[in-house]
Amino acid sequence: MPFVTIELFEGRTDEQKTELAREVTEVVSRVAKAPKEAIHVFIHDLPEGTYFPAGEAKKKN
Secondary structure (H helix, E strand, O other): OOEEEEEEOOOHHHHHHHHHHHHHHHHHHHHOOOOOHHHHHEEEOOOOOOOOHHHOOOOOO
């Protein structure tokens, strides 16, 4: 049962996230030989000010 977690800066539409989840599901199903029903995709929206690579705040572009 594959679990896929995607973290993005907030701002994508529901339609974009749905398309992303569908495409990721297709690839995982094909490569991992897993049925689509067993694949779970989690998309987390990251608010600006919550990501600090190398200790520096990362701003969305």
